[in-house]
Amino acid sequence: xxxxxxxxxxxxxxxxxxxxxxxxxxxxxxxxxxxxxxxxxxxxxxxxxxxxxxxxxxxxxxxxxxxxxxxxxxxxxxxxxxxxxxxxxxxxxxxxxxxxxxxxxxxxxxxxxxxxxxxxxxxxxxxxxxxxxxxxxxxxxxxxxxxxxxxxxxxxxxxxxxxxxxxxxxxxxxxxxxxxxxxxxxxxxxxxxxxxxxxxxxxxxxxxxxxxxxxxxxxxxxxxxxxxxxxxxxxxxxxxxxxxxxxxxxxxxxxxxxxxxxxxxxxxxxxxxxxxxxxxxxxxxxxxxxxxxxxxxxxxxxxxxxxxxxxxxxxxxxxxxxxxxxxxxxxxxxxxxxxxxxxxxxxxxxxxxxxxxxxxxxxxxxxxxxxxxxxxxxxxxxxxxxxxxxxxxxxxxxxxxxxxxxxxxxxxxxxxxxxxxxxxxxxxxxxxxxxxxxxxxxxxx
Amino acid sequence: xxxxxxxxxxxxxxxxxxxxxxxxxxxxxxxxxxxxxxxxxxxxxxxxxxxxxxxxxxxxxxxxxxxxxxxxxxxxxxxxxxxxxxxxxxxxxxxxxxxxxxxxxxxxxxxxxxxxxxxxxxxxxxxxxxxxxxxxxxxxxxxxxxxxxxxxxxxxxxxxxxxxxxxxxxxxxxxxxxxxxxxxxxxxxxxxxxxxxxxxxxxxxxxxxxxxxxxxxxxxxxxxxxxxxxxxxxxxxxxxxxxxxxxxxxxxxxxxxxxxxxxxxxxxxxxxxxxxxxxxxxxxxxxxxxxxxxxxxxxxxxxxxxxxx
Numbered sequence: 001x002x003x004x005x006x007x008x009x010x011x012x013x014x015x016x017x018x019x020x021x022x023x024x025x026x027x028x029x030x031x032x033x034x035x036x037x038x039x040x041x042x043x044x045x046x047x048x049x050x051x052x053x054x055x056x057x058x059x060x061x062x063x064x065x066x067x068x069x070x071x072x073x074x075x076x077x078x079x080x081x082x083x084x085x086x087x088x089x090x091x092x093x094x095x096x097x098x099x100x101x102x103x104x105x106x107x108x109x110x111x112x113x114x115x116x117x118x119x120x121x122x123x124x125x126x127x128x129x130x131x132x133x134x135x136x137x138x139x140x141x142x143x144x145x146x147x148x149x150x151x152x153x154x155x156x157x158x159x160x161x162x163x164x165x166x167x168x169x170x171x172x173x174x175x176x177x178x179x180x181x182x183x184x185x186x187x188x189x190x191x192x193x194x195x196x197x198x199x200x201x202x203x204x205x206x207x208x209x210x211x212x213x214x215x216x217x218x219x220x221x222x223x224x225x226x227x228x229x230x231x232x233x234x235x236x237x238x239x240x241x242x243x244x245x246x247x248x249x250x251x252x253x254x255x256x257x258x259x260x261x262x263x264x265x266x267x268x269x270x271x272x273x274x275x276x277x278x279x280x281x282x283x284x285x286x287x288x289x290x291x292x293x294x295x296x297x298x299x300x301x302x303x304x305x306x307x308x309x310x311x312x313x314x315x316x317x318x319x320x321x322x323x324x325x326x327x328x329x330x331x332x333x334x335x336x337x338x339x340x341x342x343x344x345x346x347x348x349x350x351x352x353x354x355x356x357x358x359x360x361x362x363x364x365x366x367x368x369x370x371x372x373x374x375x376x377x378x379x380x381x382x383x384x385x386x387x388x389x390x391x392x393x394x395x396x397x398x399x400x401x402x403x404x405x406x407x408x409x410x411x412x413x414x415x416x417x418x419x420x421x422x423x424x425x426x427x428x429x430x431x432x433x434x435x436x437x438x439x440x441x442x443x444x445x
Numbered sequence: 446x447x448x449x450x451x452x453x454x455x456x457x458x459x460x461x462x463x464x465x466x467x468x469x470x471x472x473x474x475x476x477x478x479x480x481x482x483x484x485x486x487x488x489x490x491x492x493x494x495x496x497x498x499x500x501x502x503x504x505x506x507x508x509x510x511x512x513x514x515x516x517x518x519x520x521x522x523x524x525x526x527x528x529x530x531x532x533x534x535x536x537x538x539x540x541x542x543x544x545x546x547x548x549x550x551x552x553x554x555x556x557x558x559x560x561x562x563x564x565x566x567x568x569x570x571x572x573x574x575x576x577x578x579x580x581x582x583x584x585x586x587x588x589x590x591x592x593x594x595x596x597x598x599x600x601x602x603x604x605x606x607x608x609x610x611x612x613x614x615x616x617x618x619x620x621x622x623x624x625x626x627x628x629x630x631x632x633x634x635x636x637x638x639x640x641x642x643x644x645x646x647x648x649x650x651x652x653x654x655x656x657x658x659x660x661x662x663x664x665x666x667x668x669x670x671x672x673x674x675x676x677x678x679x680x681x682x683x684x685x686x687x688x689x690x691x692x693x694x695x696x697x698x699x700x701x702x703x704x705x706x707x708x709x710x711x712x713x714x715x716x717x718x719x720x721x722x723x724x725x726x727x728x729x730x731x732x733x734x735x736x737x738x739x740x741x742x743x744x745x746x747x748x749x750x751x752x753x754x
Contacts, residue, residue, distance in 0.1 A: 073718070076506060098721050102508025188586075188612070191699045251613030251702045252591050400720045407715070410703035414615065 031327040032062045035087035036075060038314070039067040045348045049341060054334050061327045079104055079321075086322040087331060089140060090315050093128060093440050094399040096137045099317070101437070106318040107134040111329045120336045122381075124310050124389060125357035127443035128396075138332065139312035141346075142357040144380060145200055145392070147296045148276055149269045150262055152289040153180070161292065162269075165299045172242055175268045182242045184267030186253025195393045195406035197233055197243075200271055200296060203309055203390035205229035207302040211391050215442045217434060221427040222420065225302055230412065230419045232299065238413045247413055259283035263291070271296055273311065277373055278350035292372060295379070308380050309390035310443070313353070339364040351377075387445060396440055398433035401426060499727035506723040517728035527729065529704055530712045533619055534736075537708065538687035540620070542680060545627045549634025549679075554664055556635065557642045567639070570632030578629070582696040585625040586612065615705035618698050622706055626693040634679060641672035677754035681744045688736035709733050 037046075046065055054063045068074045072091055078084040088105065090096055099105050112118060112135050118126050121138065129137040149161060157178075162168045172182035187193040202211055206225035213219040214226070236242040237250065244250045244261070253261070259276075261267040263283040270276065280291045295306045316335075318328045335342060339358045346354040347366050351373050360381070365374050383389075393402050404426055411417035433439050500517055504510045521527055556566055573581060588594050589611045596607035611621040649667045658666065669676070691710030694700060700707035700715070709729055717726035747754060 079507070094721075098505050098507045101505070104507065187701070191701055247702070248610040248613040249591060251698075252610040257590075257592065400722065403715065403719045407704075410701055414703045416703060 030060055030062050031324050032064055033087065033324050033327045033331055034085040035063065035065045035089065035331065036068040036071060036078075036085045037065055037089050038071050039069045041065075041067055041353075042348050043067060045345060049345050050335070053341070054331060057334065058327075058330060061330065063331055082321065084319050084321065086319050086324045086328040088317040088319050090137070090317070091313075093137070093312055093315060093395050094397070094402060096129070096315055096317060097131065097398065097438060097440050100131050100136050104320050105136045106320045106322065106325055106328075107136060108138070108318060108329065108332075109133075109135045111333075115329070115333045115336075117333070117336055120358055122357040122359065122384070124384060124443040125312065128310070128312055128441055129315070130441050137315040137317040138336075139314070139357050140316050141313035141353050141355045143274045143311045143313055143352075143355070143392075144308040145196060145271060145273055145296060145311075146276070146293045146376065147269055147271050148262065148280055148291055148293050150265055150267075150289050151292040153265045153268055159268075161294045162297055163294070164297050168297065168299075171268060172240075176241070180265065181245050181261065181267040182269060183244075184253070184258045184261040184270045185243050185272070186250050186258050188252050188254035188257070190254070192394070192406045194409050195402065196273065197237070197271065198230070198405055198409055199309060199391070199393045201229045201233040201299065202226060202393075203307075204296055204303050205232055205299040207298075207300070207304060208307055208309075208388075208390040209304070209445070210302065212442065212445050214430075215391060215396055215439075217430075221430065222423045226423055227419050229299075230409075230422065233409075234413055234419065238415075255279060256283075263287035263289055265289060274355075274376065275313075275352035277370075277376075278352040281350050281370070293376065295383075305388060306383070307388035307390050308383055309392045310384070311392035311395045312357070340366075343369075389443075389445070391442070396442055398429070398438045398440060400438075401429040401433055404429050496727055496730055499724055500731045502724040502727075504723045504727075505721040506717065507721070513724070517725050520725065521728050521732070526704055526707060527709075527712060527732075530700075530707045530709045531732070533706065533708050534688055534690065536619065537623055537690055538684055540623050541627065541630070541683045541687055545631040545634055546676075546679065546683070548627075549631050549638055550676075552631070552635040553638035553642055554668060556639055567636060570635045572632065573629040574633045576629065578692040579696055581629045582625060582693055585628070586697060589621065612698050613702060615702055618702060618706040622693050622697045625697065626690070637675055637679060638672060641675035642668060645671040674754050677744070677747075677752070681740055684740040685737045688733045688740075 043065070051063050051065055055061070066085070071089060072095060075084055075088065075090070084104075088099070090099065096105065108117075108129075112126075117135075117138070122142070125139050125142055126135070128139065129135050147162065153159075154161065157174065159171050159174065160167070162171055168182075175182045185193070185197065206229045210219060210223070210225050214221050214223075238247055244253055244258075244267070258267075258270060259279040260283060262270050262280075264287060272279075277293075280293075284291045295308065298304060298306055316332060318325055318332070322328055335356060336358060339360050340363075342354065342356045342358060343351075343360065343364050344366050346356075347369065348354075360377055362374070362378070365377075393405055397405065408417060408422055408425065412419055412422045430439075499510070501512055501514060502510045503513045503516075552570065556563060556570075559566070589596065589607070591597065591608075591610040591613070594607075596609065596611075599605070600608035609617075611617045645668060649671070650663055653663045653667050689710060690708050691714065694706055694708050694711050695714065698706045700711040709732065713726045713729040713733070716722045716729065744754070
């Protein structure tokens with residue numbers, strides 16, 4: 001009897017152990033894909049719109065998205081420890097260059113060809129991730145610079161939205177005559193905001209074609225058209241008081257102040273990235289004013305017809321040390337294959353984040369989308385589709401050149417550094433970047 | 446055991462030293478200090494050596510590390526912005542060695558004579574010190590805001606000296622940030638000095654009073670000499686901390702406008718994290734460490750010369 005009981009118990013234990021073992025094997029079979037993202041994401045929306053649908057569609061994969069503070073610092077440290085996430089999110093293209101140089105990124109060219117990503121993504125966005133013939137990254141979001149204006153103020157004063165540089169000058173003069181600042185902007189809390197203005201003046205005065213040539217090394221940054229562009233910006237911001245009235249106020253205005261000024265009719269216009277849609281929505285809501293946008297007009301004949309400056313925000317790549325490359329690629333493909341899903345996520349950020357550069361159609365936009373925003377995306381697709389594109393500094397400039405551009409421009413504005421010396425120093429950073437292979441991919445025009 | 450609980454003579458007989466400690470005795474001693482040595486090795490010594498070595502490389506923070514000799518230091522000694530930052534650190538140090546210490550001493554001396562409610566003031570003065578720098582910085586950015594801060598408010602009453610963008614003006618940005626940092630820091634000094642003053646023999650004050658000393662003379666000739674070790678300690682620490690200043694500058698101005706508030710800490714950060722030039726950033730870090738070493742060396746020299754500090 002004892003032997004029987006013993007055998008029965010033994011059998012029971014064995015069954016339990018085997019069950020645990022089998023379930024363990026099952027648990028191990030499920031591939032976990034990790035993706036560390038910025039800590040300001042709306043995790044509820046991301047869970048509902050991306051994580052759960054992906055996991056449901058891929059029973060053998062579990063996607064884990066982890067909001068991470070100071071994301072790039074954390075990722076960089078994790079790489080050193082050999083514990084970086086499978087999907088690599090970086091703050092921008094210049095970071096990707098560094099990772100690629102270090103051999104830490106998995107090339108996606110073959111996967112992209114198999115999965116047809118070139119057809120799903122906007123052509124320039126796809127090309128922006130190609131370094132030395134291999135696709136290494138895809139933008140998680142894209143943006144461009146636009147001109148927001150206080151529509152109510154414009155209607156009250158009888159001003160038409162500016163279509164030319166002459167219009168801007170006329171409006172600026174009329175606004176200043178009435179004690180209104182032509183433009184609102186500032187760099188408090190984010191000093192690189194300077195580069196938004198520098199980039200606009202380089203592209204819209206010297207012209208995107210000239211900027212492209214300089215990016216490719218076919219022109220020097222010290223050439224006269226670039227010097228004139230920087231001089232014009234310096235005149236507007238330091239002498240004419242176009243931005244917030246004076247330089248000192250520009251240096252103390254941040255996101256809240258600049259939108260408050262625009263919404264309260266303290267300022268008439270604002271040149272900002274498309275992330276500004278979010279600010280416009282928030283700050284105009286109870287202001288009694290309404291807003292609208294136009295593309296930034298060319299500032300000179302050299303600039304030709306208006307265009308949109310290309311810009312990528314965060315980028316996505318696959319960790320070259322990952323053991324789950326295929327699963328990570330399937331997450332990216334899931335994202336690129338459903339434009340409506342992406343726009344639904346992006347709408348939660350007023351289209352300021354998570355706008356993956358896909359070929360969107362009108363029906364992809366969620367119901368109730370602000371027509372001003374959908375109008376932008378339609379126009380952006382049309383204009384950039386015709387090759388009318390400019391270049392943002394944070395997407396196409398090497399890191400050192402970019403920092404020099406936004407850091408030292410303040411000395412130019414204060415007259416501590418001549419425009420010539422500023423641009424000569426800028427050219428020197430480019431020469432160094434070119435010599436050390438740190439230039440970034442530039443989509444062909 | 447018996448000998449241990451017996452008289453001193455018996456105890457001494459047990460404790461008679463042998464000519465050489467046994468191997469187990471030596472190992473036992475090492476075993477006690479080994480955790481600390483390992484901890485120091487991992488947390489301080491290895492990272493310090495690694496940081497020092499990085500100063501001789503061109504590491505971007507990502508890929509392979511190449512040694513480039515003293516190129517970073519050659520570049521550093523020709524870097525105008527670095528010397529501008531270094532100057533700002535010196536100005537910062539001079540400011541913190543005067544204003545906060547003077548105000549801290551005054552606050553502590555006045556507070557030391559209060560019997561009722563002293564704890565309230567202690568807490569009130571110390572509170573800013575335990576609040577996160579981000580919160581303090583944001584608070585003062587609003588208080589000194591050119592549109593909605595104290596400046597425009599006072600200007601309505603005809604007092605206009607604060608009615609300008611303090612953090613956006615080159616001439617005031619560094620001192621503006623230093624003021625905010627000092628505001629959060631001086632309460633800490635008050636508490637330190639107050640504790641030191643509490644240990645001063647009250648009879649010294651009584652004798653001074655009998656000799657007809659005024660309050661200022663009591664402070665000058667009794668209080669100050671009595672708290673000198675604490676005072677010198679705070680001077681040393683402020684000198685070292687001033688080379689490391691980062692958070693308030695980074696949050697409030699990021700070194701701007703036009704480098705007018707750039708300090709070594711923010712300049713280092715810019716190179717390490719914005720320009721991907723960790724090697725160069727490490728060379729700036731070496732200079733910051735050198736500053737601290739000079740301060741400590743001065744402290745040690747003074748002690749060796751017999752200063753009671």
